[in-house]
Amino acid sequence: MGVFPKRLCRFILLFVTFLFSSVLAAADAIHYRLGMPQPSSHFFVVTIIVERVTVPTLEFQMPAWSPGRYVIYDFAHNVQEFRAQGDQNEPLPFEKIDKQTWRVHASGSGRVAIEYKVFANTLSGTFSQLNDQHANYNGASVYMYVVGMKDRPIDLDIEAPEGWNVINGLASEKAGGNHWILKAPNYDILIDCPTEIAPVSDTGPVRVKSFSSVGKSFRVLIHNNGSGKNVDRFVGDLEKIVKTEFEVMGPPDLNQYTFLFHFNPYVLHGDGMEHLNSTQIVITGNLGDDENYDNYLWVSAHEFFHSWNVKRLRPMPLGPWDYQKENYTPSLWISEGITSYYASLSLRRAGLWDDQKYFRHMAGLIETVQNSSGRFERNVEQASFDTWFWHETPDATNWQNTFLSYYTQGEILGALLDLEVRQRTANAKTLDDVFRTLYKKFYETPATTYYLQGRAFREEDFLEALKTVSSTDFADFWKRNMATTAELDYNRYLKAAGLYLDAKRAQPVPYAGISTRENPDHLVVIDNVIPDTPAAHEGLSVGDIILAVEGERVNSKTLGESLKEKKPGEKVKFTVYRENRLLNVDVVLGSREEVAYSIKELENPTELQKQVRVGWLGRPPESKEKKR
Numbered sequence: 001m002g003v004f005p006k007r008l009c010r011f012i013l014l015f016v017t018f019l020f021s022s023v024l025a026a027a028d029a030i031h032y033r034l035g036m037p038q039p040s041s042h043f044f045v046v047t048i049i050v051e052r053v054t055v056p057t058l059e060f061q062m063p064a065w066s067p068g069r070y071v072i073y074d075f076a077h078n079v080q081e082f083r084a085q086g087d088q089n090e091p092l093p094f095e096k097i098d099k100q101t102w103r104v105h106a107s108g109s110g111r112v113a114i115e116y117k118v119f120a121n122t123l124s125g126t127f128s129q130l131n132d133q134h135a136n137y138n139g140a141s142v143y144m145y146v147v148g149m150k151d152r153p154i155d156l157d158i159e160a161p162e163g164w165n166v167i168n169g170l171a172s173e174k175a176g177g178n179h180w181i182l183k184a185p186n187y188d189i190l191i192d193c194p195t196e197i198a199p200v201s202d203t204g205p206v207r208v209k210s211f212s213s214v215g216k217s218f219r220v221l222i223h224n225n226g227s228g229k230n231v232d233r234f235v236g237d238l239e240k241i242v243k244t245e246f247e248v249m250g251p252p253d254l255n256q257y258t259f260l261f262h263f264n265p266y267v268l269h270g271d272g273m274e275h276l277n278s279t280q281i282v283i284t285g286n287l288g289d290d291e292n293y294d295n296y297l298w299v300s301a302h303e304f305f306h307s308w309n310v311k312r313l314r315p316m317p318l319g320p321w322d323y324q325k326e327n328y329t330p331s332l333w334i335s336e337g338i339t340s341y342y343a344s345l346s347l348r349r350a351g352l353w354d355d356q357k358y359f360r361h362m363a364g365l366i367e368t369v370q371n372s373s374g375r376f377e378r379n380v381e382q383a384s385f386d387t388w389f390w391h392e393t394p395d396a397t398n399w400q401n402t403f404l405s406y407y408t409q410g411e412i413l414g415a416l417l418d419l420e421v422r423q424r425t426a427n428a429k430t431l432d433d434v435f436r437t438l439y440k441k442f443y444e445t446p447a448t449t450y451y452l453q454g455r456a457f458r459e460e461d462f463l464e465a466l467k468t469v470s471s472t473d474f475a476d477f478w479k480r481n482m483a484t485t486a487e488l489d490y491n492r493y494l495k496a497a498g499l500y501l502d503a504k505r506a507q508p509v510p511y512a513g514i515s516t517r518e519n520p521d522h523l524v525v526i527d528n529v530i531p532d533t534p535a536a537h538e539g540l541s542v543g544d545i546i547l548a549v550e551g552e553r554v555n556s557k558t559l560g561e562s563l564k565e566k567k568p569g570e571k572v573k574f575t576v577y578r579e580n581r582l583l584n585v586d587v588v589l590g591s592r593e594e595v596a597y598s599i600k601e602l603e604n605p606t607e608l609q610k611q612v613r614v615g616w617l618g619r620p621p622e623s624k625e626k627k628r
Contacts, residue, residue, distance in 0.1 A: 028052070029153045030146060032190075036197075039161060040132045042121040044142055049113045050149070053106045059147040060114055062100045063323035066140035067192065068273050068310075069126045070387045072326065075141045076100040078119045087111035100324070101147070118142050123262060125194070125273030125280050134198035134206065134223065135160070136262070138273070138280070139191025140323070150187040150320065151450035157181055160197050167208065167221050168195035169258045169278030188320050188451050192311075194273070194280035196221055196260050203228075209235045213242045217256045222287065224263040229288030234296065237352060241301045244350040248342065248432050249308045249439060257307070259300065263287045272299045274306030276452075297352060302343035309342070309435070310335040312443045316458050320451035331459055332384035333482070337410010338431075341418075344411065349618040358617065359499075359599035365412050366490060366501065367597045373530060374404035379485050380413065381459070396542065400515075400528045413481060416493040417466075418616065420477060423496035424470045427612045437465045497613040498605030504596045510566045511592035514540060518556040523547075526576075538587045540574060547582075548575040563589070 033047040050058060062076035082102055084092040086109030094104040094114075106112050120128035120137065128137035146152070158166055158180045166172055166180040170193050175181050184190035198206045200221075209220045209231070220235050238259065258278040263286055271282040281299055285292050310318065315331035348358040369375055378386065383406045390399045418431035442461065443454035459478075466474040480486060490501040513533020519525050524546045529535050548554060549562045550573050566572055568591035576583050602609070 029155050030149060032143065032154055032156045034137075034142070034156065034158045036130055036135055036159070036161065039130050039135065042119055042130050044118045044120055044128070044130055044135075044137065045115065046118060046142060046144070047113060047115045048144060048146070049111065050146055051111050053110055053112050056106055058104045058106060058112050059097070060102045060104065060144045061147050061323070062144050063140040063191070064100055064325065065323065066126050066138060067188075067318065067321055068275075070326070070332070072388070073126065073141075074099060078141070079144075080117050080119070082114065082116040084112060084114045086113075102144075114144075116144075123264065123267050124269065124282055125271035134196065135164070136194070136196050136198075136260075136280075138194050143187075143191055145187040145323070152186065154184045154187060154190050155181070156184065156190065158195075158197065163199050164197050165200045166195060166197050167200070167219065167258060167260070169193045169256070169275060171256075186450055189276060192276045194260055194275060194278060196223065198223070207231070211235065211239045213239060214246050214251045216251055216254065218242060218259070219256065220259045220261070222261045222263070224261075224287045225265070230290075230293065231287065234287060234293075237297055237350075238300055240350040240352065241297065241346055242304060244346045245301070245305050245342065247349075248305075248346075249435060252307045252312060254307070257304075259304075261287075270299075272303050274303050274311055276307075276311050279303035279306070294347075294353075297347060298343055301346045302339055305339045305342045305346070306335075308439060309339050312452070312454065313435070313439050314454075314456050316456040318456065320449050326388045328385055328388065330381040330385045331462075332387060333380040333406035333410035333413065334459075334462060336407050337380070337412075338414040338417075340407050340411040341414030345415075345617070351618075355617060362412070362415065363501070363597040363599050365408055367595070368408050369404065369412060369488070370595070370597070372404045373401045374399075375409070376485050377402040378404065380404075380406050380409045380482050383409070401531055412488065416481065416488065416490070417477075419493045419496040419612070420474075421466070421470050422612045422616065423493070424472050427608060427615050429469045430615070433469045434462075434465050437469055438462065441465070494599065495602070496609065497616055498602045498609030499599055499613070500602060502598045502600045504598075506594045506596065508568060508591040508593050510563055510568050510570065510589040512540075512563060512572075512587055512589060516546065516556065516559065519545075522555065524554060524556050524559055534587045534590045538585055540576070540585055540587065541578065544574075544576040544578050544583075546574060546576055549573070551575070 031049040035045040037045065048060065062079055064072050064074050066073070076099055082094070084094050084104040086092050086107065092104050092107060092109065092112065094102055097103050104112055104114060118128070120130045120142070123129040123136060126138055126141065128141045160166055160178045160180060162178050164178065170182045170184060172180050172182045200206050200208050205225055206221065206223045209222070211218050220238060222231060254277050256277065260278060260280040262282045264282065265284055265286065267282055267284055270284045273280050281303060283296060287296070315329050315335060317327050318329060321327055344358065344361055347353040348355070383404060387406070390397065390403045414431065421429055421431055421434065438457060438461070442457045445454050447453040448455040463474055463478060481488060494500055511533070513530040513535040514526050515528040516524050517527045526540060526542055526544045526546065529540055529542055546554060546559060549559065552562065554562055566589055568589055571586050571588050574585045574587060576585060
């Protein structure tokens with residue numbers, strides 16, 4: 001009777017092991033503090049405390065880039081007043097050993113604490129902003145990590161100004177005073193969590209709405225400097241988008257998701273960035289602007305679909321990351337382009353767009369591709385790989401003629417892949433099935449790294465999933481459409497849904513081969529000269545300011561009108577200002593066929609083609625009305 005049953009012994013052993021490991025994990029946690037004692041100064045104050053230090057030195061490193069933004073930004077340039085202390089608050093010596101790394105000499109101290117300030121005054125999906133109205137930060141631009149300890153759990157204590165709330169995708173609780181306590185299992189998840197800190201009210205510029213879908217909770221923070229128009233409509237449409245994307249992938253493994261929206265006409269650039277349990281979207285406009293309302297929905301649908309595609313189902317080598325240098329992958333067209341495909345498709349399936357609006361959107365993408373000379377320079381895999389070279393680079397480049405966005409081309413390829421899967425399986429299988437197959441195999445499996453469950457996939461794994469779902473080999477499809485710069489055969493794939501691409505060619509128009517922009521002084525500046533065109537042959541140059549055509553002054557509006565009045569073969573004198581020189585450049589105009597693209601229905605589609613179209617796009621809203 002004094003012997004415990006074996007099952008009970010096992011339980012006690014497991015419980016003790018769990019208790020010990022929990023205590024050890026808590027003891028090993030790295031402690032972060034974030035203060036903002038004078039918001040108008042734009043300075044965050046960051047403290048990082050490492051306990052039980054046994055090594056002679058610790059290195060603290062600021063990321064050079066941020067996941068989702070494939071650019072080296074060197075966030076350390078905003079760090080200042082770095083200092084270090086030991087367990088008796090004695091100063092510890094340190095030195096900066098490269099652009100982003102501080103080495104602290106622990107000198108036998110069992111505790112090392114560092115403190116530094118971060119200047120933050122840029123509202124975006126990458127950088128951070130602190131002022132007297134709010135604090136908004138993206139973790140990679142604020143928080144250093146301890147080299148070799150990114151896998152350690154983290155406690156974060158945010159001390160916010162009185163009356164300000166902390167809203168982000170991590171679970172948080174308010175402690176004493178205006179302290180907010182957050183926990184993250186590792187550094188990568190800590191910084192994958194944009195945070196808004198501001199006063200929240202039902203009538204102020206910052207408000208929070210909520211809804212539930214499929215047992216998951218959603219918060220929608222709207223920071224809008226304009227009127228409250230469209231707030232309820234917008235939240236209702238977000239709920240439709242969420243429900244529609246759940247139907248594709250099933251609910252992700254989260255209990256709560258947070259949308260952070262900033263509608264601000266004073267920011268320089270709009271932005272959207274995906275995160276594990278949230279998204280941050282910055283829009284250069286007002287939520288009450290009906291003209292751009294569809295764009296607000298589209299970017300929301302895009303970022304939310306990232307909850308599955310790239311945040312959980314991730315290509316090599318995205319997660320965990322090397323924050324010191326570029327992380328190259330040929331698969332961003334899958335992560336971004338196919339996410340764009342599902343964003344547009346979700347608006348149609350949710351009933352927020354009809355068939356014709358979706359077709360106009362796709363035709364516009366095709367027109368962009370067909371008018372881009374960059375499609376002949378790089379295929380979509382190369383564009384993905386080379387994004388580090390071209391994305392937001394500050395110097396003058398020839399990217400307009402050598403780079404085609406993997407967002408645009410990837411969205412089209414997503415549609416063609418989906419239609420091809422449906423064609424090969426008589427509408428029994430879809431691209432949805434391919435993604436669910438990948439998700440199950442590569443995410444819903446035990447973790448292979450500290451970062452997150454699952455493992456990263458390669459392009460050959462995507463090909464294998466296509467084969468598994470369709471029982472056919474997609475290697476030739478891949479080679480023809482993804483791995484070369486060959487023209488896409490749109491009609492070959494659109495036919496599966498009883499559709500075709502109509503390309504109406506208009507009368508040839510006079511053509512110089514330039515694109516222009518208006519500078520702050522309202523002057524017309526050439527921003528691209530297309531290779532092998534009249535302008536290129538005669539020596540017009542990027543940066544030239546066009547003052548006159550045939551002696552008559554032009555502006556951004558009248559330049560196009562002036563050229564339309566000319567004829568192909570006619571010699572035209574451009575008067576340009578180039579680096580303190582006034583030049584006359586004679587250009588013999590060429591001709592160009594302007595093509596209007598549209599997607600139309602075949603006259604006599606088969607029953608299978610009709611079924612494919614309905615399965616692909618969803619039933620038209622008018623059919624639902626008739627059914628009721």
